[in-house]
Amino acid sequence: MELMLNWLLLIVPFVGFVLGFGVLKRLNNLYYALKLGKKWDELPPGDLSWPLIGSTLSFLKYFTFGPPDGFIRDFSRRYGKIDMYKTHIFGKPTLIVCKPEICRQVLTDETKFIPSYPTSITAVFGKKSLLQVPKEEHRKLRRLTMAPISGHAALEMYIDHIEHTVISGLEEWSSMKKPLELLTTIKQLTFKVIWNIFMGSTPIKSTSIREMETLNENIALAFLTLPLNFPGLPFHKALMVRTKIISNTNVTKCR
Template identity: 45%
Template sequence: METINVCVIIGFVLGVYMFVRKLNEIWYLVKLGRKAYKSLPPGDMGWPLLGSSFSFYKAFTVGGDPDSFIYHLLTRNGRVGMYKSHLYGRPTIIVTDPEICRRIYLDDEIFKPNYPKSVKILEVNGLFSRIDHKSAYRIMVAPMNGYEVLSHYVDFIDQVMAKGLEEWSSMKEPIELLGEIGSLFFKVISRIFLGTDIGASRMAELETLYKDLGPAILSILPYDLPGLTFHRALKARKKIENILECVIEEKRRALEKEEREVESQMDKLIMARDEKWMKLYDNNAIIDLLLGLLHAGHHTPAYAAMWALVHISEKLHVFHKAKEEQESIIKQRPSTQKGLTFQEIKQMKYLMKFINELLRRNTIAVASFRKAKKDVNINDYTIPKGWNNYSPKPGTFLPFGIGTRFCPGSELTKLEITILLHHFILNYKMERVNPKCCITHLPAPKLVDNCLCTITKLP
């Protein structure tokens, strides 16, 4: 009798488990209708509300393997390139096929950016997604792409990187390389977009506040509750907003009175006018543009640069070949020349190949999100209107995206990493404190200890 009772209990528990496990699937089956649901790609809608978030976080956080998340989809459903799921509280189509990813990136008519709540912390008023993106993009991209434009920043970046490495090598204690690189890159991006007249104390405060903002991106718990990372990030964002508001007002007054010339990209946004000579961007729009751009301009590139120093230090055959190239370039330099030139950087063919391979192997942005504006059929599968497209691993070389949302700072990022590597390869070596340190992949792939290391200057 007891055996029968145990079997009944086990059967009941399994039945409840299976029913609850299918609730998400049942919900969308009813919501979409049987015919529409059957046209979805294969996959698993996961648990009610949570979806597949737990397995996603397990794969992408400390000790996890992001490839295992994709491999599970492939082995369970076949190589169809698209899979239904439920992530960040939303029904989601996960795309792993590079051609489908490319199509989605390029189709602004059907797919629009629609990031999770934790990513939207980089918007104050949500205006960035509503203003004329193309005109704003032109203003943003202008100072960061093109040989002629970038050549103007070589001297400044060269000084920043050389000084940074010199300071790191003088430290008596190990440094967290990721944060230190982020500080160097913040100096560069803030110089380009804010100018040189906002004051050292304000610049330092902004950098500190952005350190609280970054960890909240793709946060597991995007709630405004005391003690949570997201709560700290919201407070930091508010302070950043206030600082930028003050800077904009000061600059606007000075520019309108012609007390100073247009220097930075913030100045250009302030002075931008339409054909009727009406200002294009108010303070809120400028803050929305700069809030995310200042973050992206130093935070994401710092991850790439950290991995660049890690890989170049660990792969000695690559290090020596890169060093030969750098020494060859230096030998051809006139004795009167001080510092790098853009022409010398263009000669660094091997180093650029290394950087491209670095970006291929270390996917810095783990996800790109789009929302379908209407039902769309791709490869005989339907992505319903309102569903998110999430591309965790495109499988091809698209490190900066593609289409109208192509990263405007792609060439600047490569330039910064190139100059940093130039000085490091010629004059320094790195030793990690924890060579077997674990990796986490949220919000981007990094060493858990932020690459705790010592930088030593070569004799």
């Protein structure tokens, strides 16, 4: 009898926990169904999962530990292999588009689709960033920022520099006696090329480049995370990096 009571004490809270989350998922879907009305029936199949969190934890699990396409495969297994699914990630209801033709339409048709980004990205870059300015101003700024590397004529200026950087990198890798992590190494080499294109050919210490790589990685990690501003979390680190970069820029200007 005592053994049965112990089992019940273990099983009942677990079952209640599972059922509770199941109810929350249903309530979350019901909330958006009532909010959208008839438009809800026009949406593709999918699951908005839990309130606020949605499917974000599942998304981060696959994109952190792999395989990345496992997130989409889960939807395919549950709802069939189709072009779109509905879900809820990074605090917002979301449509996942899987067909190249539809992706192209979303990216190019500015009359039907307005560019938008997760809160974590817009908060890190700030209100005056290229991502959040009005459409016309965005086009002008994009032309200015892309001018140094846009077109064959502009790229011809950097061919020798790129070639020299790649050859130096290959020579350095071949002399190393320990295995290299390919993705990380290629990413570092690419960052070095881009850094020198935008910052000029002024000699710079390798330690400074590594510092900038670390800052860049801290910002990039915040793109695929919840916007939780607590010490130690990726979003908090990215905000700190953005505060340091802005402060350094202001100091440079004052000097």
